[in-house]
Amino acid sequence: MSAICSHNLSKSFGRVDALAELTLEVPDRAIFTLVGPNGAGKTTAIKTLMNILRPSAGTAEVLGKDSRRLGPAEFARIGYVSENQELPLWMTVEYFMAWLKPFYPDWDDAWAEDLLRQLDLPRTRRLQALSRGMRIKAALASSLAYHPTLVVLDEPFSGLDALVRDEFIAALLERSSEATVFISSHDLGEVETFASHVGYLESGRLRFAEEMVALSARFREVEITFDNPPPLPAPWPQAWLEPASTAAVLRFVDSRFDPDSTPSEIRRAFPSARAVSINPMPLRAIFVSLAKAARKAA
Numbered sequence: 001m002s003a004i005c006s007h008n009l010s011k012s013f014g015r016v017d018a019l020a021e022l023t024l025e026v027p028d029r030a031i032f033t034l035v036g037p038n039g040a041g042k043t044t045a046i047k048t049l050m051n052i053l054r055p056s057a058g059t060a061e062v063l064g065k066d067s068r069r070l071g072p073a074e075f076a077r078i079g080y081v082s083e084n085q086e087l088p089l090w091m092t093v094e095y096f097m098a099w100l101k102p103f104y105p106d107w108d109d110a111w112a113e114d115l116l117r118q119l120d121l122p123r124t125r126r127l128q129a130l131s132r133g134m135r136i137k138a139a140l141a142s143s144l145a146y147h148p149t150l151v152v153l154d155e156p157f158s159g160l161d162a163l164v165r166d167e168f169i170a171a172l173l174e175r176s177s178e179a180t181v182f183i184s185s186h187d188l189g190e191v192e193t194f195a196s197h198v199g200y201l202e203s204g205r206l207r208f209a210e211e212m213v214a215l216s217a218r219f220r221e222v223e224i225t226f227d228n229p230p231p232l233p234a235p236w237p238q239a240w241l242e243p244a245s246t247a248a249v250l251r252f253v254d255s256r257f258d259p260d261s262t263p264s265e266i267r268r269a270f271p272s273a274r275a276v277s278i279n280p281m282p283l284r285a286i287f288v289s290l291a292k293a294a295r296k297a298a
Contacts, residue, residue, distance in 0.1 A: 079143030089128035
Protein backbone atom coordinates (compact mmCIF):
# COMPACT_ATOMS: atom_id res chain seq x y z
CA MET A 1 0.00 0.00 0.00
CA SER A 2 1.16 3.52 -0.75
CA ALA A 3 1.32 6.00 2.12
CA ILE A 4 0.23 8.82 -0.20
CA CYS A 5 -1.25 8.67 -3.68
CA SER A 6 -2.99 11.29 -5.76
CA HIS A 7 -4.63 11.49 -9.16
CA ASN A 8 -4.89 14.77 -11.07
CA LEU A 9 -4.91 16.67 -7.77
CA SER A 10 -5.25 20.40 -8.46
CA LYS A 11 -5.57 23.59 -6.45
CA SER A 12 -6.37 27.01 -7.85
CA PHE A 13 -6.48 30.40 -6.22
CA GLY A 14 -8.68 32.48 -8.48
CA ARG A 15 -7.06 32.28 -11.91
CA VAL A 16 -3.75 31.00 -10.56
CA ASP A 17 -3.16 27.25 -10.82
CA ALA A 18 -0.88 26.66 -7.84
CA LEU A 19 -1.06 22.87 -8.28
CA ALA A 20 -1.98 21.25 -11.59
CA GLU A 21 -3.00 17.61 -12.02
CA LEU A 22 -0.61 16.12 -9.47
CA THR A 23 -0.47 12.36 -9.94
CA LEU A 24 1.90 10.94 -7.38
CA GLU A 25 2.60 7.76 -5.45
CA VAL A 26 4.70 7.75 -2.28
CA PRO A 27 5.65 4.16 -1.36
CA ASP A 28 5.24 2.90 2.17
CA ARG A 29 8.41 3.38 4.26
CA ALA A 30 10.01 5.62 1.64
CA ILE A 31 11.83 8.86 2.39
CA PHE A 32 10.29 10.89 -0.42
CA THR A 33 11.52 14.39 -1.17
CA LEU A 34 9.48 16.83 -3.23
CA VAL A 35 11.91 19.38 -4.63
CA GLY A 36 11.48 22.46 -6.75
CA PRO A 37 12.21 26.19 -6.81
CA ASN A 38 10.46 28.62 -4.49
CA GLY A 39 6.91 29.13 -5.68
CA ALA A 40 6.77 25.75 -7.44
CA GLY A 41 3.72 24.66 -5.42
CA LYS A 42 5.35 22.37 -2.87
CA THR A 43 3.59 23.84 0.18
CA THR A 44 0.27 23.94 -1.69
CA ALA A 45 0.71 20.26 -2.56
CA ILE A 46 1.35 19.31 1.06
CA LYS A 47 -1.50 21.40 2.46
CA THR A 48 -3.90 19.96 -0.10
CA LEU A 49 -2.81 16.40 0.67
CA MET A 50 -3.18 17.06 4.40
CA ASN A 51 -6.70 18.53 4.02
CA ILE A 52 -5.52 21.96 5.17
CA LEU A 53 -6.59 23.22 1.73
CA ARG A 54 -9.52 21.77 -0.19
CA PRO A 55 -8.59 20.60 -3.71
CA SER A 56 -10.12 22.30 -6.72
CA ALA A 57 -10.10 19.01 -8.62
CA GLY A 58 -8.71 15.50 -8.46
CA THR A 59 -8.40 13.02 -5.62
CA ALA A 60 -5.86 11.87 -3.07
CA GLU A 61 -5.52 9.18 -0.44
CA VAL A 62 -3.38 9.44 2.68
CA LEU A 63 -2.82 6.27 4.71
CA GLY A 64 -5.54 4.62 2.66
CA LYS A 65 -8.20 7.26 3.30
CA ASP A 66 -9.63 10.02 1.11
CA SER A 67 -7.57 13.07 2.06
CA ARG A 68 -10.72 15.22 2.22
CA ARG A 69 -11.97 13.03 5.06
CA LEU A 70 -8.87 12.93 7.25
CA GLY A 71 -9.91 13.17 10.88
CA PRO A 72 -8.53 12.76 14.42
CA ALA A 73 -7.80 9.05 13.98
CA GLU A 74 -5.65 9.69 10.91
CA PHE A 75 -3.95 12.80 12.29
CA ALA A 76 -2.95 10.77 15.36
CA ARG A 77 -0.82 8.73 12.93
CA ILE A 78 0.66 11.71 11.07
CA GLY A 79 3.53 13.88 12.26
CA TYR A 80 3.57 17.33 10.62
CA VAL A 81 6.25 20.00 10.79
CA SER A 82 6.20 23.22 8.75
CA GLU A 83 8.79 25.97 8.53
CA ASN A 84 6.06 28.47 9.49
CA GLN A 85 4.38 26.27 12.06
CA GLU A 86 2.60 28.16 14.82
CA LEU A 87 3.41 27.01 18.35
CA PRO A 88 1.96 28.03 21.72
CA LEU A 89 4.92 30.27 22.52
CA TRP A 90 3.93 30.87 26.13
CA MET A 91 4.45 27.18 26.97
CA THR A 92 7.73 25.71 28.10
CA VAL A 93 9.13 22.80 26.08
CA GLU A 94 8.22 20.37 28.85
CA TYR A 95 4.69 21.72 29.22
CA PHE A 96 4.21 21.68 25.44
CA MET A 97 5.02 17.96 25.27
CA ALA A 98 2.77 17.17 28.25
CA TRP A 99 -0.06 19.23 26.72
CA LEU A 100 0.10 17.26 23.47
CA LYS A 101 0.30 13.80 25.04
CA PRO A 102 -3.47 13.23 25.63
CA PHE A 103 -4.22 13.79 21.94
CA TYR A 104 -2.10 10.81 20.84
CA PRO A 105 -2.94 7.30 22.07
CA ASP A 106 0.49 5.98 21.06
CA TRP A 107 2.50 8.68 22.83
CA ASP A 108 5.75 7.14 24.10
CA ASP A 109 7.10 8.89 27.23
CA ALA A 110 10.48 7.18 27.02
CA TRP A 111 10.92 8.09 23.36
CA ALA A 112 9.79 11.67 24.06
CA GLU A 113 12.49 11.92 26.72
CA ASP A 114 15.06 10.54 24.31
CA LEU A 115 14.05 13.11 21.68
CA LEU A 116 14.39 16.03 24.08
CA ARG A 117 17.81 14.81 25.10
CA GLN A 118 18.97 13.96 21.58
CA LEU A 119 17.87 17.34 20.23
CA ASP A 120 19.30 19.17 23.24
CA LEU A 121 16.03 20.97 23.99
CA PRO A 122 15.86 23.00 27.24
CA ARG A 123 12.80 21.66 29.07
CA THR A 124 12.05 24.65 31.25
CA ARG A 125 12.52 27.37 28.65
CA ARG A 126 9.49 28.92 26.97
CA LEU A 127 9.11 28.32 23.27
CA GLN A 128 9.11 32.07 22.62
CA ALA A 129 12.61 32.27 24.11
CA LEU A 130 14.01 29.67 21.70
CA SER A 131 15.76 30.36 18.43
CA ARG A 132 13.95 29.47 15.24
CA GLY A 133 16.04 26.34 14.84
CA MET A 134 15.25 25.21 18.38
CA ARG A 135 11.53 25.75 17.79
CA ILE A 136 11.71 23.59 14.68
CA LYS A 137 13.42 20.89 16.76
CA ALA A 138 10.68 21.17 19.39
CA ALA A 139 8.05 20.75 16.68
CA LEU A 140 9.88 17.68 15.38
CA ALA A 141 10.17 16.13 18.84
CA SER A 142 6.45 16.64 19.42
CA SER A 143 5.65 15.10 16.03
CA LEU A 144 7.77 11.98 16.51
CA ALA A 145 6.93 11.16 20.14
CA TYR A 146 3.83 9.14 19.23
CA HIS A 147 5.46 6.95 16.54
CA PRO A 148 3.58 8.35 13.53
CA THR A 149 3.07 6.17 10.49
CA LEU A 150 3.62 9.16 8.22
CA VAL A 151 5.92 12.14 8.87
CA VAL A 152 5.30 15.23 6.70
CA LEU A 153 7.89 18.00 6.71
CA ASP A 154 7.37 21.24 4.79
CA GLU A 155 10.70 23.02 4.15
CA PRO A 156 12.08 21.94 7.54
CA PHE A 157 15.71 22.93 6.85
CA SER A 158 15.12 26.51 5.73
CA GLY A 159 17.34 28.86 7.71
CA LEU A 160 18.76 26.20 10.04
CA ASP A 161 22.46 26.14 10.80
CA ALA A 162 24.52 23.06 9.97
CA LEU A 163 24.54 21.60 13.50
CA VAL A 164 20.78 21.94 13.94
CA ARG A 165 20.20 20.34 10.52
CA ASP A 166 22.43 17.40 11.45
CA GLU A 167 20.58 16.89 14.74
CA PHE A 168 17.24 17.18 12.99
CA ILE A 169 18.18 14.62 10.33
CA ALA A 170 19.66 12.21 12.89
CA ALA A 171 16.44 12.22 14.92
CA LEU A 172 14.41 11.73 11.78
CA LEU A 173 16.47 8.86 10.44
CA GLU A 174 16.40 7.04 13.76
CA ARG A 175 12.68 6.42 13.26
CA SER A 176 12.54 6.30 9.47
CA SER A 177 12.29 2.49 9.46
CA GLU A 178 8.85 2.64 11.08
CA ALA A 179 7.36 5.52 9.09
CA THR A 180 7.04 7.00 5.64
CA VAL A 181 8.73 10.40 5.46
CA PHE A 182 7.48 13.02 2.98
CA ILE A 183 9.61 16.16 2.75
CA SER A 184 9.36 19.29 0.64
CA SER A 185 12.63 21.13 0.28
CA HIS A 186 14.82 23.23 -1.97
CA ASP A 187 17.85 22.37 0.20
CA LEU A 188 19.12 19.78 -2.24
CA GLY A 189 22.47 19.18 -0.59
CA GLU A 190 20.77 17.90 2.55
CA VAL A 191 18.05 15.68 1.08
CA GLU A 192 20.46 13.99 -1.32
CA THR A 193 22.23 12.34 1.60
CA PHE A 194 19.21 10.39 2.89
CA ALA A 195 16.21 10.50 0.53
CA SER A 196 15.17 7.26 -1.20
CA HIS A 197 12.80 8.89 -3.72
CA VAL A 198 12.56 12.31 -5.31
CA GLY A 199 9.89 14.24 -7.22
CA TYR A 200 10.51 17.47 -9.10
CA LEU A 201 7.73 20.08 -9.03
CA GLU A 202 7.93 23.11 -11.30
CA SER A 203 5.20 25.74 -11.86
CA GLY A 204 2.69 23.55 -10.05
CA ARG A 205 3.34 20.50 -12.22
CA LEU A 206 5.17 17.32 -11.34
CA ARG A 207 7.89 16.83 -13.96
CA PHE A 208 9.06 13.45 -12.68
CA ALA A 209 9.06 11.21 -9.61
CA GLU A 210 11.41 8.28 -9.18
CA GLU A 211 13.87 6.52 -6.94
CA MET A 212 16.95 8.56 -6.14
CA VAL A 213 19.22 5.78 -7.39
CA ALA A 214 17.42 5.72 -10.76
CA LEU A 215 17.57 9.51 -11.08
CA SER A 216 21.29 9.59 -10.34
CA ALA A 217 21.88 6.78 -12.82
CA ARG A 218 20.16 8.48 -15.77
CA PHE A 219 21.82 11.92 -15.52
CA ARG A 220 25.38 12.44 -16.69
CA GLU A 221 27.52 15.44 -17.55
CA VAL A 222 29.21 14.89 -20.90
CA GLU A 223 32.36 16.69 -22.04
CA ILE A 224 33.69 16.19 -25.56
CA THR A 225 37.06 17.48 -26.72
CA PHE A 226 37.84 18.17 -30.39
CA ASP A 227 40.82 19.23 -32.43
CA ASN A 228 38.45 20.98 -34.86
CA PRO A 229 34.95 21.44 -33.39
CA PRO A 230 32.21 20.34 -35.84
CA PRO A 231 28.74 21.95 -36.05
CA LEU A 232 26.14 20.59 -33.64
CA PRO A 233 24.08 17.75 -35.08
CA ALA A 234 20.53 18.53 -36.19
CA PRO A 235 18.11 17.72 -34.83
CA TRP A 236 19.69 18.02 -31.39
CA PRO A 237 18.61 15.08 -29.14
CA GLN A 238 15.85 16.12 -26.76
CA ALA A 239 17.47 14.28 -23.84
CA TRP A 240 20.72 16.25 -24.18
CA LEU A 241 20.28 19.41 -22.14
CA GLU A 242 22.21 22.68 -21.95
CA PRO A 243 24.72 22.33 -24.80
CA ALA A 244 27.57 24.80 -24.36
CA SER A 245 30.77 24.96 -26.36
CA THR A 246 34.13 26.70 -26.25
CA ALA A 247 36.87 26.65 -28.86
CA ALA A 248 37.63 22.95 -28.46
CA VAL A 249 35.15 21.57 -25.87
CA LEU A 250 31.43 20.79 -25.98
CA ARG A 251 29.53 20.14 -22.76
CA PHE A 252 25.94 19.01 -22.21
CA VAL A 253 23.81 17.06 -19.74
CA ASP A 254 22.40 13.70 -20.80
CA SER A 255 19.08 13.11 -19.01
CA ARG A 256 18.58 9.59 -20.40
CA PHE A 257 22.02 8.08 -19.92
CA ASP A 258 22.36 4.38 -20.74
CA PRO A 259 25.82 2.87 -20.19
CA ASP A 260 25.23 0.40 -23.03
CA SER A 261 24.05 2.82 -25.71
CA THR A 262 24.97 6.41 -24.82
CA PRO A 263 28.74 6.23 -25.50
CA SER A 264 28.14 4.83 -29.00
CA GLU A 265 25.43 7.45 -29.65
CA ILE A 266 27.91 10.18 -28.75
CA ARG A 267 30.57 8.70 -31.01
CA ARG A 268 28.12 8.48 -33.92
CA ALA A 269 27.03 12.10 -33.41
CA PHE A 270 30.63 13.32 -33.04
CA PRO A 271 32.96 11.00 -35.01
CA SER A 272 35.79 13.54 -34.84
CA ALA A 273 35.82 13.64 -31.03
CA ARG A 274 39.31 13.36 -29.58
CA ALA A 275 38.12 12.51 -26.05
CA VAL A 276 34.78 11.92 -24.33
CA SER A 277 34.29 12.28 -20.57
CA ILE A 278 31.03 11.12 -18.93
CA ASN A 279 30.59 11.94 -15.24
CA PRO A 280 27.88 11.46 -12.56
CA MET A 281 26.07 14.55 -11.27
CA PRO A 282 24.99 15.58 -7.77
CA LEU A 283 21.31 16.28 -7.23
CA ARG A 284 21.90 20.04 -7.08
CA ALA A 285 23.47 20.02 -10.55
CA ILE A 286 20.60 17.90 -11.90
CA PHE A 287 18.09 20.32 -10.39
CA VAL A 288 19.83 23.35 -11.94
CA SER A 289 19.91 21.68 -15.36
CA LEU A 290 16.20 20.90 -15.21
CA ALA A 291 15.33 24.39 -14.05
CA LYS A 292 17.33 25.99 -16.87
CA ALA A 293 15.78 23.67 -19.46
CA ALA A 294 12.26 24.47 -18.20
CA ARG A 295 13.00 28.20 -18.30
CA LYS A 296 14.19 27.99 -21.91
CA ALA A 297 11.12 25.96 -22.91
CA ALA A 298 8.71 28.47 -21.33
